[in-house]
Amino acid sequence: MSIDARLSIIDKRLNSVRRVIAVVSGKGGVGKTLVSSVLALTMAKEGLSVGLLDFDFTGSSCHIVYGLDEIRIVEDKGLIPLETSGVKFMSIEPFTKGSPLELRGFDVSNIVLEIMANTHWGGLDFLVIDMPPSLKEELLDLRRFVGKAEYLVVYTPSKLVINMAFRLITLLNGSGASVLGVVENMVRGGLIFGEKVERLNVKLLARIPFDADVEKAIGKPKRLLETKFASAIFRLYETIKQTNT
Amino acid sequence: MHEWALAEAVIEAAREERAKRELKDFSSLEVFVTLGELRQIDRQLFLNALRELSKTAFKEGVKFRIKMEKARLECLSCHNRWSLKDALKRLMPEEAESIHFIPETAHVYLKCPRCQSRDFKIVSGREVWISRIRASKPKGE
Numbered sequence: 001m002s003i004d005a006r007l008s009i010i011d012k013r014l015n016s017v018r019r020v021i022a023v024v025s026g027k028g029g030v031g032k033t034l035v036s037s038v039l040a041l042t043m044a045k046e047g048l049s050v051g052l053l054d055f056d057f058t059g060s061s062c063h064i065v066y067g068l069d070e071i072r073i074v075e076d077k078g079l080i081p082l083e084t085s086g087v088k089f090m091s092i093e094p095f096t097k098g099s100p101l102e103l104r105g106f107d108v109s110n111i112v113l114e115i116m117a118n119t120h121w122g123g124l125d126f127l128v129i130d131m132p133p134s135l136k137e138e139l140l141d142l143r144r145f146v147g148k149a150e151y152l153v154v155y156t157p158s159k160l161v162i163n164m165a166f167r168l169i170t171l172l173n174g175s176g177a178s179v180l181g182v183v184e185n186m187v188r189g190g191l192i193f194g195e196k197v198e199r200l201n202v203k204l205l206a207r208i209p210f211d212a213d214v215e216k217a218i219g220k221p222k223r224l225l226e227t228k229f230a231s232a233i234f235r236l237y238e239t240i241k242q243t244n245t
Numbered sequence: 246m247h248e249w250a251l252a253e254a255v256i257e258a259a260r261e262e263r264a265k266r267e268l269k270d271f272s273s274l275e276v277f278v279t280l281g282e283l284r285q286i287d288r289q290l291f292l293n294a295l296r297e298l299s300k301t302a303f304k305e306g307v308k309f310r311i312k313m314e315k316a317r318l319e320c321l322s323c324h325n326r327w328s329l330k331d332a333l334k335r336l337m338p339e340e341a342e343s344i345h346f347i348p349e350t351a352h353v354y355l356k357c358p359r360c361q362s363r364d365f366k367i368v369s370g371r372e373v374w375i376s377r378i379r380a381s382k383p384k385g386e
């Protein structure tokens with residue numbers, strides 16, 4: 001007999017979290033980190049209690065969006081997320097301090113369990129999770145351990161990206177996971193809501209323009225909230241709020 | 246140190262297992278817990294947390310049997326296998342603490358003593374797990 005003690009406690013840790021939104025894409029570099037970080041900022045500004053969890057263990061970067069150089073996670077009967085700009089923030093960053101982390105698949109699964117089992121989020125309206133690219137461990141484990149997660153699929157208008165989004169949505173739908181909808185990011189022209197994605201019967205929740213000014217605002221949460229990017233995220237937030245699942 | 250959170254997980258798992266096995270009428274419960282070396286758990290703190298949590302979690306008496314498991318690592322580059330010896334003690338307190346919270350961060354702070362690779366596997370000494378639960382029936386049954 002061997003019981004992994006972490007499995008039983010995860011549900012309990014998320015008991016008082018109303019909604020869990022996992023920002024996913026399959027393809028890399030489409031804007032998941034920026035979307036999830038600014039979405040959490042927006043929710044906090046709107047007076048909600050919100051958490052942001054950076055689930056990209058080898059490429060954590062939400063702390064860069066928030067301009068945090070020295071993060072310390074407080075410990076009190078478990079891990080207490082850091083409060084920043086009104087957001088409860090958790091990342092592997094304070095434990096690796098920017099060093100590269102050589103992880104195999106089983107290591108990744110272990111980290112997922114460790115963080116989910118030991119983090120005290122308290123009561124939250126939303127927990128936003130910034131997922132890494134790929135359809136591997138982080139996604140499969142989240143699906144396995146956090147049944148109430150809703151998936152927000154980000155894609156950019158490119159055939160290569162849409163093809164991955166299609167695969168991802170098929171995977172999620174096929175396993176009964178809840179797909180909240182899709183977000184088209186870095187839009188420069190007309191509607192390119194992939195015909196393929198449309199066939200999957202998912203909602204297009206927002207179109208976010210390519211915003212050349214966003215780069216200058218990275219690391220400055222207040223300034224970020226004043227960008228065109230953030231205005232589009234605000235509309236996304238309003239849509240999400242209405243889709244009460 | 247997050248001994249408390251780990252203890253909570255153990256208690257929750259033990260409760261689930263008891264319910265699953267429909268262990269109802271027993272006078273005492275014995276829970277065997279194994280602690281991996283990498284977790285660097287303060288045994289006494291952990292035991293205190295378990296006892297404190299048991300008061301509300303179980304109405305019967307519960308005994309905890311705690312065993313430590315040595316860490317063994319295996320290099321995925323040169324297949325060398327090694328144990329930690331005092332490697333954890335040689336780390337900066339912050340580094341050791343990172344491993345305590347998330348053992349996989351060992352890939353940042355430890356390396357293969359033979360080829361210096363950080364691409365290794367944690368073979369043992371990582372987990373906190375329940376190896377056995379034993380219930381004793383009340384006398385006279």
Ligand SMILES: Nc1ncnc2c1ncn2[C@@H]1O[C@H](COP(=O)(O)OP(=O)(O)OP(=O)(O)O)[C@@H](O)[C@H]1O
Nearest residue numbers: 027028029030031032033034133186209210211214
């Ligand atoms: N709408 C936008 N306008 C301009 N730049 C953007 C927009 N969205 C994202 N970016 C930029 O694109 C780059 C990639 O974004 P981001 O890191 O958020 O993607 P990601 O999907 O999280 O990547 P990964 O898959 O590696 O995690 C960043 O430099 C980001 O600032």
Ligand SMILES: [Mg+2]
Nearest residue numbers: 032033056061
């Ligand atoms: Mg990212």
Ligand SMILES: [Zn+2]
Nearest residue numbers: 320323357360
């Ligand atoms: Zn080696």
